Amino acid sequence: MIFDIKNLNVTFSNNNKDIYAVRGVDFYVKEGEILGIAGESGSGKSVTTLSFINLLPKNAIISGDILYREKSVLKMTKEELQNIRGNKVGFIFQEPSRSFDPIYNIEKTFAETILAHNRDVSKDEIRNKTVELLKEVRISNPEERIKNFPHQFSGGMLQRIMIALSLVSDPEILIADEPTTALDVTIQAQIVSLLVELKKKRGLSIVFISHNLGLLSNISDRLIIMYGGLIMEEGEAKNLLKNRKHPYTEGLLESLPKFGDHYTESRLRSISGTVPNPQNPEPGCPFAPRCRYVKDKCKETIPVLKGDEHKYRCIL
Secondary structure, X not given: OOEEEEEEEEEEEEOOEEEEEEEEEEEEEOOOOEEEEEOOOOOXXXXXXXXXXXXXXXXXXXXXXXXXXXXXXHHOOHHHHHHHEOOOEEEEEOOHHHHOOOOOOHHHHHHHHHHXXXXXXXXXXXXXXXXXXXXXXXXXXXXXXXXOOHHHOOXXXXXXXXXXXXXXXXXXXXXXXXXXXXXXXXXXXXXXXXXXXXXXXXXXXXXXXXXXXXXXXXXXXXXXXXXXXXXXXXXXXXXXXXOOOOHHHHHHXXXXXXXXXXXXXXXXXXXXXXXXXXXXXXXXXXXXXXOOOOOHHXXXXXXXXXXXXXXXXXXX
């Protein structure tokens, strides 16, 4: 097991107001698996994974525990944290164009990253490493393209380069935070295919964050469904989608288009309402105000997910 998250709570203190972004989350990340984390924007997905290596801003208050290889991240020194950031854990962010300095060409960008991990490398070694990594992520003519600047690449190619940067120090786990959100469907599929290929080739673990449950269902070994800073449901991907227990999971699935359906015959069902206000979380199930199966008790107590005899098995 690489990460073991125990009763994680993340609260942001801002102008005497507390924002409860994550509330009592428990899960783990195994070696060699793809863990998908799904949910709408504001569900707590990114905050949860940024806390893995304590990359949250100074106003974040973290409680519970985050174990990396059975050692508490929250008790690590700055040097210990620096050793796993980048070295052991690589991050891939959405909208890669914002992650590159426009005045640096690709070779200089890689040089900075490589030197941050190892000062004892020559210019030729940096160049060779850069070309090798660009080839691995399917950038054509890398020997020539390392002289190009970010604006000379498409969004899909920049995301490939971002993936290559995350591999500089041979990490054991990649955290991909909605890496395909800003890309069209065709390029999205190529990026996902590349990540799956790298996972197999390098023996990586991947935590893939997305609001697109359909995409995650095709590549994940396990799925976590987050909403309102809580985990609504989790389990093996195939089993969870086939035997979903929470109405929120059902709502996410119903919002996906099905292959072969025509919009005039089969309309997508949207989830009415908005995500809960993290400043004033209500007691009970956070999805209750938007749930079509809501009961009075749901507003007081979070339902237990069990019982095959129930249609959606979200019971009190």
